[in-house]
Amino acid sequence: MGETTRARFDDDVVIEASGLERTFGEVVAVDGIDLAVTRGEVFGFLGPNGAGKSTTVRMLTTLLRPTGGTARIDGHDVEKSAAAVRRIIGVALQDASIDPLMTGNELIRLQAVLHGISRSESRSRGAELLARVGLAGAAGRRVATYSGGMRRRLDLALSLVHEPSILFLDEPSAGLDPTSRLALWEEVRRLNSELGTTVFLTTQYLEEADELAGRIAIIDRGRLVREGSPEDLKSMVGSPTLRVDVDPVFLESARRVLVGFGPERPAREGRLAIGLDEGATRVAEVVRALDDAGVTVSHLELDAPSLDDVFADATGRRLEGAEK
Amino acid sequence: MTCSPTRLAVALRELKSERPTVSAGAATGLRLARVQTLALTRRSVISEWRQLGNVIPGIVFPLLLAAVYTHQFTRVILLPGFPVVDSFLDFVLPASLVQSVSFGATEAGTELARDIENGFFDRLRVSPCTRLPLLLGRLGGAVVVAAAKGVLIIAIFLLFGAEIAGGPAAAVVLVAAAVLLVIAIGGLGQVLAIITGSQEAVNATFPLVFTSIFMSSAFFPTNLMSGWFREVAEANPVTWIIDPVRRLILDGWSWSDAGQALAVPLVISVVTVTMAVVALNRKLGSS
Numbered sequence: 001m002g003e004t005t006r007a008r009f010d011d012d013v014v015i016e017a018s019g020l021e022r023t024f025g026e027v028v029a030v031d032g033i034d035l036a037v038t039r040g041e042v043f044g045f046l047g048p049n050g051a052g053k054s055t056t057v058r059m060l061t062t063l064l065r066p067t068g069g070t071a072r073i074d075g076h077d078v079e080k081s082a083a084a085v086r087r088i089i090g091v092a093l094q095d096a097s098i099d100p101l102m103t104g105n106e107l108i109r110l111q112a113v114l115h116g117i118s119r120s121e122s123r124s125r126g127a128e129l130l131a132r133v134g135l136a137g138a139a140g141r142r143v144a145t146y147s148g149g150m151r152r153r154l155d156l157a158l159s160l161v162h163e164p165s166i167l168f169l170d171e172p173s174a175g176l177d178p179t180s181r182l183a184l185w186e187e188v189r190r191l192n193s194e195l196g197t198t199v200f201l202t203t204q205y206l207e208e209a210d211e212l213a214g215r216i217a218i219i220d221r222g223r224l225v226r227e228g229s230p231e232d233l234k235s236m237v238g239s240p241t242l243r244v245d246v247d248p249v250f251l252e253s254a255r256r257v258l259v260g261f262g263p264e265r266p267a268r269e270g271r272l273a274i275g276l277d278e279g280a281t282r283v284a285e286v287v288r289a290l291d292d293a294g295v296t297v298s299h300l301e302l303d304a305p306s307l308d309d310v311f312a313d314a315t316g317r318r319l320e321g322a323e324k
Numbered sequence: 325m326t327c328s329p330t331r332l333a334v335a336l337r338e339l340k341s342e343r344p345t346v347s348a349g350a351a352t353g354l355r356l357a358r359v360q361t362l363a364l365t366r367r368s369v370i371s372e373w374r375q376l377g378n379v380i381p382g383i384v385f386p387l388l389l390a391a392v393y394t395h396q397f398t399r400v401i402l403l404p405g406f407p408v409v410d411s412f413l414d415f416v417l418p419a420s421l422v423q424s425v426s427f428g429a430t431e432a433g434t435e436l437a438r439d440i441e442n443g444f445f446d447r448l449r450v451s452p453c454t455r456l457p458l459l460l461g462r463l464g465g466a467v468v469v470a471a472a473k474g475v476l477i478i479a480i481f482l483l484f485g486a487e488i489a490g491g492p493a494a495a496v497v498l499v500a501a502a503v504l505l506v507i508a509i510g511g512l513g514q515v516l517a518i519i520t521g522s523q524e525a526v527n528a529t530f531p532l533v534f535t536s537i538f539m540s541s542a543f544f545p546t547n548l549m550s551g552w553f554r555e556v557a558e559a560n561p562v563t564w565i566i567d568p569v570r571r572l573i574l575d576g577w578s579w580s581d582a583g584q585a586l587a588v589p590l591v592i593s594v595v596t597v598t599m600a601v602v603a604l605n606r607k608l609g610s611s
Contacts, residue, residue: 061450062449062450063446063449063450065608083452083454086450086451086452087452093443093446095443097442097443097444097446097447098442098444099371099439099442100442101371101374101375102367102370102371106367106370110363110364110367113360113363114360114363114451114452115451116356116359116452142374155447
């Protein structure tokens with residue numbers, strides 16, 4: 001019985017990596033990571049620039065050979081059965097790389113032919129996809145005339161032509177305006193909930209990972225540093241974070257006061273942060289203590305744990321672009 | 325171990341039913357590769373069509389050069405040892421054609437480098453398309469442009485009084501040889517594109533191709549050359565293509581000349597396209 005359960009669980013793991021590694025000369029871009037993404041999940045792969053997210057995606061999507069470890073997509077080895085992997089995955093890579101001389105329609109049809117879809121089917125499916133990503137009106141225009149957001153949406157449509165069961169999105173909302181970003185999130189949610197598409201999403205935006213992913217892995221310097229649901233990861237950090245801005249001359253005296261209330265946490269320059277047990281109920285006490293020490297506070301805020309706190313807790317650094 | 329007749333019959337039936345499936349799979353694979361190559365060729369032709377301005381210098385410059393040389397070299401054709409021609413125009417036709425198609429020949433490599441640079445090549449690579457259609461498809465545009473240029477250049481030459489002694493069949497060989505030459509040069513451009521991933525690096529080879537035409541029998545017969553230049557010209561594959569093509573134009577139809585005119589660029593094409601496939605396989609293994 002136990003074996004049957006395990007077999008069923010293994011069947012449901014559609015993205016699996018074991019000790020996956022990639023080096024470029026002396027540089028270790030991905031340093032032996034293990035992953036197990038189950039069917040129907042939206043899996044967020046969160047990390048700063050250069051952490052190894054794209055390198056991992058390129059290995060999982062057969063674009064780059066691993067220098068160590070193995071990876072399987074729905075049971076197919078990415079090296080030995082690359083063709084089988086390519087048939088079942090959809091990929092929207094970073095930078096929406098699309099031929100600017102072609103029109104949206106032409107690219108959709110090309111993509112369909114490459115996947116062996118008949119002309120008549122590609123026509124109807126392409127029209128439907130372009131309409132869904134809001135490009136029906138621009139389908140006959142050359143990509144060179146598209147905005148960055150339109151290119152992203154076309155890229156997403158191209159990756160969906162063959163109705164893949166597993167979708168890889170590498171930094172899908174990088175460079176998008178807020179409206180386009182929300183529309184993209186909506187589409188990812190729809191694909192996942194209506195079609196059951198497994199989504200592997202890399203992002204450096206905490207909000208995006210928080211909004212979309214049921215489970216998150218945090219990667220830093222090629223290694224996985226945390227993995228779990230956003231809620232679990234946040235609860236692991238524990239207490240809320242109290243952030244205090246003070247004049248640089250008071251920095252050391254403020255630090256001496258604050259560490260009496262909780263462990264110091266990483267913060268940007270000119271700011272101090274501590275984990276504050278019991279949160280809001282002790283803020284007044286902290287303020288009084290700072291006042292007694294003669295520290296002038298210019299700004300103070302109390303935040304429930306965020307994914308940035310999780311990242312900071314795991315790495316001792318803040319994510320690039322994070323405000324805190 | 326025993327095997328009942330029923331089980332044996334079932335096993336045989338399964339075996340029989342598997343056979344057509346396997347060959348059908350291979351046939352489907354080949355059909356898909358053909359369809360993919362055609363689709364990628366179509367894309368490549370569209371790209372060429374939308375950058376038609378790039379084609380014009382490749383037609384104008386060789387025609388201008390042919391016009392200038394024909395007027396400058398009116399007495400050159402009287403030199404002892406020079407092929408018997410009515411006009412230098414007849415002599416220079418294959419040179420003009422080769423020169424014209426060479427203008428667009430590196431384009432296949434440049435376009436591939438552009439796809440690699442802007443990342444579109446990755447999108448093609450994550451589709452279930454094998455490597456040969458990816459490369460051949462990218463050559464398709466250059467091939468169509470070369471064929472069109474060939475027909476146009478021959479038509480213009482005929483209009484200005486050139487004669488092709490080998491007749492229409494020789495004209496077809498002329499165009500086919502030019503097309504094969506484009507594949508040969510384009511394949512080499514693709515090798516460079518794959519190795520460097522840079523359009524500039526591929527473009528930098530154009531002067532080499534251009535110079536190799538001048539260092540052949542394109543504008544002067546090798547028997548009237550001397551010294552190292554003659555040795556270089558005689559060893560130059562461009563000469564091996566131009567000489568038989570020229571004999572088809574000046575002397576008339578000959579199967580052996582037609583064969584040589586096509587075989588030389590065909591062999592080079594096979595070599596360079598194979599090199600491109602090998603380079604791509606290596607690249608995908610190492611990057």
